[in-house]
Amino acid sequence: MLEIKGFSLSRRRALQRLATTTGAALTAPMAAHAATTEQVPASGRAQKPAVQYQDHPMGTSACANCANFIPGSTPESMGHCTIVAGNISPHGWCVAYVNRN
């Protein structure tokens, strides 16, 4: 049996559990992304219903602080999104939200 110096069985199990947990954490956003990309029209951007877009924030999460938001000419004016079609409110939100901070 191969012995790895400094690694006990319990430490290996801890690392295996960490890998499993990390994998699950990475899989959930990927599944959401897959669901989103399945509904992307020929224009290359998803329709608002496909990403559950709403014209109001989800708590402190809003399009204005999303990495995908393309602001309008003023902070309050409608902007656009790199992945969702149409005019996008800076106060909106959808399931593809990515905090830019």
Ligand code: SF4
């Ligand atoms: S991905 Fe969603 S939350 Fe982010 S800017 Fe686009 S519509 Fe808003």
